[in-house]
Amino acid sequence: MEAIDPAYGTTTLLLMAAGAVALLLFLIMKVKLHAFVSLVLVSVVTALVVGFPLADIPDVLMFGFADTIGSVALLVAFGVMLGRLLEVTGGAQVLADTLITRFGEHRAPLALGVAALIFGFPIFFDAGLVVFLPIILTVARRFGGSLLLYALPAAGAFAAMHAIVPPHPGPVAATEVLGGEIGTTLLVGLPVVVVAWYVGVLLVSRFLGARVMVSLPDAVFGEVRDGRGRSEGERADESDAQRLGDRPPSFGTVLGLLLVPLVLISFDTVLNTLITAGVIDEGTDWAEFLALLGFTPVALMITVITAILVLGRPRTSMERVGKIVDSALGPICSIILITGAGGMFGGVLELSGIGAALSGSLSGLGISLIVQAFLIATLLRVAQGSATVALTTASGLIAGAAGDANLSDFRLALLVVAIAAGATVLSHVNDSGFWLVSRFFGMDVKTTLRTWTVMETTLGLSAFLIALGLWVVT
Template structure:
């Protein structure tokens, strides 16, 4: 879909956007109206207010909802199935015990974050988060305290890698638009992402976790004893040779987690090579590996492997495994619908022309190019929610200035980081990722704003300050 021709000036459009966000927060936090209903209602009101033709509003709403839910639903569904099997087979506990054994109890959050940084290199934020969810919750249950202590380091690591480091699509697109080198962007982006995570996420997670108690949610995975048999039934089943209740080996769990990592790497790396011209698009073997590396397909393969190696050997029958997976899907319906509605709201803001109007007024700010890039990306992120849209739009706006400045690959890489940093800060109610984090970790909207939004902002600001410091010395 294309944005409509704005019916109002930039100031009016921004006031409408601010009023829509305020109304949404009022309905959810004060009136206590269900988030899904509130998001759909405010999306309709906003679409009318900005001047969409009334006959087009249903299509606008469905496009934003369908585009988001189409990418999220499969990931969340397969991810929660995998999480359920890891949880109930004891695999998550085995992995958690091994991590804690290597890093120590006091450094459990650091262990989770480091693991997420490694897995986050090829895996998208939402896919990585759903795969890691049972491990985060298992560690949090073991040591107690606020789940924020363990959730924010891992979630922040996935967010940092997804926003800043190729081969993720946002930084790849930005580097291409600005005429940079993707390899240099990766070499520059990885250390900046790691340092920004360490200084912008770890201290904040400790601070917030010590002051805001969020109990460990168990709605997604339930108790281990409730599935795959328990108690006397386990003993009977063992006696009959119908199943094995021993936890899986660490190597088995690690290999299962490496399956999506390797498969998704096929897709992301091959996409990068095709974009860079190192491979020709359309070759059969390239397309086959890209299919296997498509995130939903990779997670599907992983779930099938988990059924074979974790679920079926420990169940009395395949029907019991099926029931376990079916039970896992029920609690996530609300998550999927709310996330889709968040995408609907963001889509209305995007197609209303708010982003374009804002971009036009900010394209020549008379300040250093790297600061201009950060500010434009930040305002675009706040206005319409999507980090990827903010990345690609902001890079397009400064592309002419970059070409005129005749910058080297290193400086262009720093600009990509600055744009990614601006596209990371201030995640709020028009961002589908906000709703994923909120629902996965059992937080209400106010708590999510006080925790996730704050952490995303410190992460983005940290990345920008590092890039700005390097820009000043080159």
């Protein structure tokens, strides 16, 4: 759908956006209305207030909802299936034990973050998070303390790679729009991500984890407790015949399973980069087949089937395996619906023209191009929620000025980093990723704002300050 021509000035649109967010927070935090209901209700009210034609409002609501839920539902479903199999067969414990042994007990969060940085190179944020979730929970269960100590370093690593480093779609699109070189953006983005992650995520997660206690969620993988505090898996494990963890897989087997989606998804992302760069002709049959295998839901489906054959079937019957993966699906329905509703709210704000009005008013200010890029992306991020939309829209808005400035490829890469940094900060209730993190880690809205939003902001600010410093000295 196309955005409507706003009937209000920038100030009025900004007040409308702020009012919508305030109403949403009030309904969820004070009224205690369910987040899914609150998001849909506020989306409808916002669409009415902004002035969408009544006949168009259903399509407006479905624009963000369908797009978000279509991409998230399959990823989350296959991800939790894989996570459940890794958990009940002892695979997650094996991987956690090996990582902790290699890095040391006191550096467990560092180990998780480094692994997530590596796996996050081709894997999108949401897909990487669901694959890593059982490992995060296993390490947190072993060492105790706040879940934030272990969850934020890994989740922040995936978020940083997804926002800043090609071949992810946001930085690739921004580089293309600005006329830069993807290879240069990659070479510049990688060290920036590593430093920004260490400063803005790992160190901040230690600070937050020491002050905010987030207990381990019990129901993410379907572990409904009985009256004696046992999960379904624990009750099943009491039978010797059904104890799947008696023969845990090797570290190599678990690592190989996690590499399956990494390799398959890299087919799609790397091939898209090569096609965009003109190295491979678009429409080549073998490239399209590999791209299909690398389509994230297909890659995760193949990984789940592989896990069933490698982890599940050698240890128990297919009927038992079916029950294991089925038990993982029920608890994630709420996650999927809330995430989709968050996309609905973001879509309404996007189509309302709020983001365009804000960025248009700022683009004429006489400030440094890299600062302007960061601020425009930040306003777009706050206004409509999607980091990818903020990144691609902001790059389009400053492309003319960047072209007039005749910048080098290095400076164009720094612009991409600055835009990505602005598109990362201040994740809040109109961001579907906010809800994904909130529900996966069992945090309420207030806690998620105090932790995830703060960490995303420090991550984005760290990346921007690095880019700004490099901009000044070059």
